Amino acid sequence: MSVTTDHTPQNPAASADPDAPQTPEQKKLQRRALVSSFLGSTVEYYDFLLYGAAAGLVFPILFFPETMDPTLASVLSFVILLAGYISRPIGGILFGHFGDKFGRKNMLFITLMMMGIVSVMIGLMPTYDAIGVSAPITLVTLRVIQGLAVGGEWAGATLMAAEHVKEKNRGFAASIAVTGGPTGSVLATLVLGLFAGLPDDQFLSWGWRIPFLLSAALVVIGLYLRYRVTESPDFVKAQAAGEVKTGVPILRVLTKYPKDTLFGILAGAGPLFMQALLAVWAVPYVAASGAVTRQEALMMLTASSVVHIFAIPFFAALSDRFGRRPVMLAGAVISIALIFPMFMLLNSGSFWLIAAAFMVGNPIIQASMYGPIGAFLAEKFEVEDRYTGVSLTFQMGSVLGAGTAPLMATYLMGMENGLGTTNIAWYFIFLIIVAAAAVFFSKETRKMHHTV
Template identity: 45%
Template sequence: MNIRNKQRVPLYAGADGRELKRVLASSYIGSMIEYYDFVLYAAASGLIFNKLFFADLPPAAATLAAFATLAVGFVVRPVGAVIFGYFGDRLGRKSVLVITMSMMGAATALMGLLPTQEQIGVFAPVLLILLRVVQGLSVGGEWGGAALMAFEHAHPKRRGFAASFATAGQPSGALVAGVVLAIFALMPDDQFLSWGWRVPFALSGVLVIFGVWIRLRVSESPLFLEEKDRQSRSVEKPKAPIIEVLRQPRTLVLSFVALLAPFLSFTLSGAFGITYGATHGLSTSNVLFVSSAGSLVAIFAELGFAALSDNIGRRPVMIGGVVVGVASVYPFFALLQTGSTSGALLAFSLINGLAIGATFGPLAAFMGERFQTSSRFTGLSLGYQIAATLGGGFGPLIFTALIVNNTSDVTPIVWVVAGVSVLSVIALALSTDNEVEAPTAVTTGPAVTTDPAVIEPVE
């Protein structure tokens, strides 16, 4: 038996951690379902939609057109952040999350019922884009609300780990979407393109019913309730959340610039990486399976790096992830160019485990610490979604255009990622935290043990 000192810091704020467990489950499962829908579209855009909704275009142009519809969903995400951020900061985090999930599920399920261009002509891509807009608006408010519910329920010293459950829901959704789509991609091509691809989209309706039920069972954020009480007793009329955010332009600009490089890594491991692997010798099902394996790595990496950020700070962990992201670009493409399943598995595991894990893990708490409670939903969501639009939405388009004449020469992509990464590192270094205390309506849970030594057996 060894003796060691162990500082006990509870994960929750309050005397009982059961409610936080429900909140974390709600944030994780809700985010997973939401991103199942969103990533399903991203994966299908370069593998399916280019063939069914833009069949009259040459292959390269069809892929660009499909990625353009992917970008449309990202373009409207900041609009969704402002709209749902307003209601989240004024009416509550919980109600907004139920609305955004219902919107996303309905849009995705309807995509599975859409007729193709061959059946109704130009109306097919138009309807696809309209449903994509609904997806983008809902995601604009989804992630911020899910992250804040966990962030604002948790103990101040454990917010990185708690808030990362919402972020970890993203690769979890990507994992489920990739596996489900890969299973159906094992069908003969004619059957898969005829009806097989529609089933994963239709399943969204079932998942959303479960997700809404989970979210209806959790309590509202205690920090939000405390802020509402303060506003009710104040003689001053509260300003619109977007006005509060725009009055601190430095905070908003540094926030989204800091996230640009992480979203480029997300793009490489997502829609663009999947399409690139499929054009370099990997079958559709294989590349979807290996990208799903990479998402599994990202889940645990994000939780681990988020916990590390609670001990050493958000920015050092995230800066390390950005640097690793730059160093991973060449190996990522080199491994995909081998056309081997093992090489692709290593490529997706590398970028998801290190670059994405270290940046997206602490990301939710990093953003939550930038803004005041009264405008946190709006500020966090808007900064995140602007970065998502620029890095994630336009990333596949930019990368595709850079190598359209020579898909083997990825040097231009490396330079773009390196340049953006320098900007993100500078923004992270210049960012400052907003002190976010625990709610005064509750205690901080069990006492923190700092001395004497806690004697525990160590195996």
């Protein structure tokens, strides 16, 4: 572990004693930071995950030639999805650089604005029939911009929440921002699912566009909340103490924390794979089987995401009590034990068993290891390098896990051994073993102090 200095999060008006009672004003600032991080992250991930939900249902049909093989069109749509994940580390480094120099608040305002504009543009995009090859090219461009914005969003929102509270609550606070992911997924799949019930011609002509256009209203609310939140107390204190450096944060992260960075990346890849597998690949997969309709599959994902919202802070709170490593390692065991039962349920052909598969996958398998991830990553880096460090580790983990999930699932399903989802299960187990090893060889950081 590279961090050795004594650092405990404090609010601007907090006393030097980390256990001292908080004033009403301090509590108000904390609540505002938590709400702002949660709602801002929700809006951001609504925009980002809306593409994922549409990638298997809409884009292969509308943004590629009708003569193209449907499987190839789906693969290309997933490649564009991956492009957004690949650009996320770049966005993380970019916004992390300025977030570590000038503060978290302004960067979060910019990332949210970018996401809103891109989503509205996707909702207004002409199809392949209207503009030809320019349609998929434009889609790639917008997806990359989305990825840049999300790359700066996750770490900033997580830190704004975690750095406003006391050390003993840091895991839970960080998870409040993390739950913006499943909350955004709920909104994205719920809204898209409502319109997916339209006849195919109406859904494909205009129904799928409405959820993207609705993003504008959500962004206005998110921007208002972010305008009212105060800057991170940890950053303000670091700045006042002269700890904010003028160099290049990414270079410091790579040279000061090489093991922490590598372990952080590997620890996130496994649970993030499961998140994207269910959100992007599983919905069209079960719908194509004929066991459930497209709309029913989206509603199953939505229901599991609702439970997911509460499961993430539950496991994060456990990590505040028992430590990040024990909870995440237990989550790895749970993930390996339940992956084959999850696929058995998914392939059952039964409405209720398929719905149960989503419930096993999101709130249990994914959340058990993912819940503490915000604090686990944030505590690896000192304040002046934290935005960049958390952005880099999480977003690289996203590329390896979530970004490749639909493509890997499609490839593994098509393997000549005929094992189908069994191939996916074994690949997931491999990712979880790697993630567990990364957590095991990381030092416990729950009681380490990280403010200036």
